[in-house]
Amino acid sequence: ELKVEQNPLFLSMQEGKNYTIYCNYSTTSDRLYWYRQDPGKSLESLFVLLSNGAVKQEGRLMASLDTKARLSTLHITAAVHDLSATYFCAVDIDYQLIWGAGTKLIIKP
Amino acid sequence: SQTIHQWPATLVQPVGSPLSLECTVEGTSNPNLYWYRQAAGRGLQLLFYSIGIDQISSEVPQNLSASRPQDRQFILSSKKLLLSDSGFYLCAWSRTVNTEAFFGQGTRLTVV
Numbered sequence: 284e285l286k287v288e289q290n291p292l293f294l295s296m297q298e299g300k301n302y303t304i305y306c307n308y309s310t311t312s313d314r315l316y317w318y319r320q321d322p323g324k325s326l327e328s329l330f331v332l333l334s335n336g337a338v339k340q341e342g343r344l345m346a347s348l349d350t351k352a353r354l355s356t357l358h359i360t361a362a363v364h365d366l367s368a369t370y371f372c373a374v375d376i377d378y379q380l381i382w383g384a385g386t387k388l389i390i391k392p
Numbered sequence: 393s394q395t396i397h398q399w400p401a402t403l404v405q406p407v408g409s410p411l412s413l414e415c416t417v418e419g420t421s422n423p424n425l426y427w428y429r430q431a432a433g434r435g436l437q438l439l440f441y442s443i444g445i446d447q448i449s450s451e452v453p454q455n456l457s458a459s460r461p462q463d464r465q466f467i468l469s470s471k472k473l474l475l476s477d478s479g480f481y482l483c484a485w486s487r488t489v490n491t492e493a494f495f496g497q498g499t500r501l502t503v504v
Contacts, residue, residue, distance in 0.1 A: 316492055325482060325495040326436075371435065373493075380493070384435040 285309055287374050289383035297391055299361050304386045306355040306372035313350045314375035317357055319368045320385070326371065330357075362390045394419035398483045398496030405503055411456075411470040413499050415483030418464065423485040425466040426493065427458055430480040442466060443489060478503045
């Protein structure tokens with residue numbers, strides 16, 4: 284079965300802290316995407332990871348891909364309130380785009 | 393640059409009424425087009441995708457249909473809405489199948 288699992292599904296954290304969101308997938312893929320969704324809004328593309336060992340950084344967010352472990356991480360450094368959103372990973376598996384359930388991130392001032 | 397337009401932004405429809413949501417893409421040709429549905433607090437469910445005019449693939453059996461009458465136009469329809477059709481509908485496009493997708497602003501549909 285093709286599955287993409289994100290954890291945690293919900294995360295409440297203080298400003299200034301670091302944390303990591305994990306995205307595991309069930310079969311071989313070397314194409315993974317991270318998106319952000321603000322409440323009531325559409326999805327915004329954050330990162331495109333296209334090979335093993337790929338690392339992308341934008342501001343306080345850094346995403347990486349380990350295709351051997353079938354794992355991607357989204358690391359948040361020194362979180363700020365503006366990063367509060369739901370984050371989705373999506374994996375290209377056999378020409379199907381399989382979505383994680385999303386991680387709702389709340390960052391408290 | 394490419395842009396995607398989706399409308400309407402919100403819609404309240406009675407059970408049994410028809411539905412038509414429209415999505416258009418500008419600034420690119422022959423895009424792959426997608427319709428997703430997102431239930432409240434949930435992830436995305438792919439409903440339909442299209443790789444070209446009149447080429448529609450359905451991912452799940454449902455009360456909805458999709459059409460692509462022009463290269464950059466994608467329409468989601470229903471003849472008779474059900475309560476369970478309520479949700480947030482998102483149109484998206486990508487350059488090739490399952491590459492980075494760019495989303496429209498979404499339509500929040502409430503069936504009453």
